[in-house]
Amino acid sequence: MLLGALGGILLNVGGGERRTELTERLPAGLQRVAIVDNAARTQWNVTTTEGTTAEWIVDPGSPRSTGVFRTFEEMSKQQPALYELYLERGQSVAHVWGKRCQNLGNLFLRLLKMVAVPLIITSLLSGIIGIGGASRFGRMFTRTMFYYLATSMLAIITGIILVNLIRPGLREGPSTAASGGESIEGKGLGEVIFAQIEALLPANPAAALVAPDFLSIISFTLFVAIFALRCGGGVADRLKKAADTGFAIMMEMTMAIIRLAPLGVFFLMMYVTATQGISVFRSLGWYLVTVTLGLLFHGVITLPLIVWLFSKRNPWQFAKAMSPSLLTAFSSASSNAALPLTISSAEQRAGISNRTGSFVLPLGATINMDGTALYEAVAVLFIAQVYHGEALPLASQVIVALTALLASVGAAGIPHAGLVMMVIILQAVGLPVEMQGIILAVDRILDMARTTVNVWSDACGAAIIDAFESPENRLPNNEELQQKPR
Ligand code: ASP
Numbered sequence: 001m002l003l004g005a006l007g008g009i010l011l012n013v014g015g016g017e018r019r020t021e022l023t024e025r026l027p028a029g030l031q032r033v034a035i036v037d038n039a040a041r042t043q044w045n046v047t048t049t050e051g052t053t054a055e056w057i058v059d060p061g062s063p064r065s066t067g068v069f070r071t072f073e074e075m076s077k078q079q080p081a082l083y084e085l086y087l088e089r090g091q092s093v094a095h096v097w098g099k100r101c102q103n104l105g106n107l108f109l110r111l112l113k114m115v116a117v118p119l120i121i122t123s124l125l126s127g128i129i130g131i132g133g134a135s136r137f138g139r140m141f142t143r144t145m146f147y148y149l150a151t152s153m154l155a156i157i158t159g160i161i162l163v164n165l166i167r168p169g170l171r172e173g174p175s176t177a178a179s180g181g182e183s184i185e186g187k188g189l190g191e192v193i194f195a196q197i198e199a200l201l202p203a204n205p206a207a208a209l210v211a212p213d214f215l216s217i218i219s220f221t222l223f224v225a226i227f228a229l230r231c232g233g234g235v236a237d238r239l240k241k242a243a244d245t246g247f248a249i250m251m252e253m254t255m256a257i258i259r260l261a262p263l264g265v266f267f268l269m270m271y272v273t274a275t276q277g278i279s280v281f282r283s284l285g286w287y288l289v290t291v292t293l294g295l296l297f298h299g300v301i302t303l304p305l306i307v308w309l310f311s312k313r314n315p316w317q318f319a320k321a322m323s324p325s326l327l328t329a330f331s332s333a334s335s336n337a338a339l340p341l342t343i344s345s346a347e348q349r350a351g352i353s354n355r356t357g358s359f360v361l362p363l364g365a366t367i368n369m370d371g372t373a374l375y376e377a378v379a380v381l382f383i384a385q386v387y388h389g390e391a392l393p394l395a396s397q398v399i400v401a402l403t404a405l406l407a408s409v410g411a412a413g414i415p416h417a418g419l420v421m422m423v424i425i426l427q428a429v430g431l432p433v434e435m436q437g438i439i440l441a442v443d444r445i446l447d448m449a450r451t452t453v454n455v456w457s458d459a460c461g462a463a464i465i466d467a468f469e470s471p472e473n474r475l476p477n478n479e480e481l482q483q484k485p486r
Helices: 002-015 072-078 080-090 093-130 134-166 189-200 205-210 214-231 235-259 261-276 279-311 315-321 323-332 335-349 354-367 370-388 394-410 417-428 433-440 443-468 478-483
Strands: 018-022 030-037 042-048 053-058
Touching: 002 093, 002 261, 018 080, 030 080, 042 080, 053 072, 072 080, 093 214, 093 235, 093 261, 093 354, 093 394, 093 417, 093 433, 134 279, 134 354, 134 370, 134 394, 134 443, 189 214, 205 214, 214 235, 214 394, 214 417, 261 433, 279 315, 279 370, 279 433, 279 443, 315 323, 315 335, 315 443, 323 335, 323 443, 335 354, 335 443, 354 443, 370 394, 370 417, 370 433, 370 443, 394 417, 417 433, 417 443
Parallel strands: none
Antiparallel strands: 018 030, 030 042, 042 053
């Protein structure tokens, strides 16, 4: 990341601006074309053979007006000949090399997209069927789900409030990383929510797979898992075996792709800093601050308060008991990797019963990800601020909140899974997936922090559910089962 950033900055400093004066081989009717290309804007000054002059500008930061475009795409549509001249003879070195690096970095993003659909499907199937006839667990299941959804939503709300207060994407002015910059279309909230409900009920699951429409994929996979459990007669077992096999393969594949992350980060950082200059760090710095503050607030204030209120435990003592699992989560950036330690710390060090721990914690590692939910919401709103040069309207922020919740449910407990799932949210609010490139550079460090919050929330959930399990509601534990007369 540092190497890429450094290379990009050097390119930006050394070749960030190019001034070209063209008087030969010009399109018919033109006498002279002067092009000034730099990180902030590109300008064409044109003199026709009749002596009249005109000016064309591409500047993502300025409002559209006659002769001023926010994107090269718009310019190329209106002035194809001038745009061609720019591509062939007017681009700065930083833009030429930035584009090449972007193409290489995009290969890494393509790989992430490649695994997203099969990873989500197999992870969800294996997790949901794995809880084995969840409906039997009645109240415990309902409470657990309620806890998961409520805390994830609280995390998302914290993130959204902070990103609107701090406005990390608007601090350095609009970014040239934006390739589109379409103005945001305001839709009514009702319309927006109804569209999400429709997406949850795919008319054609195969079409959703091909699109891919992640919301529809998640909801259909959940339906399949739930109805497989209802079928009985070993149907769910057979499906689980297949899903486990697929999940193991997809995990291996994802881990292999993640090993390429340094290369992907290198090229994408080079692209971003070459075309944008050092300001990206300043705006990424604010993004880092926003996510970190949100995670801290949720992990240090919200969750401990809930634990204290509902389980009557001392949150500090409880965190100390869970520390082996939290440290593993931080260093591995994987809820799954930390799971064995989460279960053993909860049961042996924090005194949570085995029946609660063995149900709540594995399920939590798969579907309860408060840190990921918060990060997804902040990251997408940050990207939107950078891309559009303004904050998303309220209706779109509601979509971000709802889809971030679903994305966190669908994310696997492995490093960078949240990054893969972010595609859902970007797609829901019409942002280009390529914009993920701008946050990739700091993803690992944020992944470590959000995974710790994910695991901490699972543990807090187990403590609360355990406290709620009055003896008559409790499922028999192992010793009780063994003592039961047969
Ligand atoms: N690494 C996270 C986890 O395992 C998921 C994510 O990427 O947000 O919990």
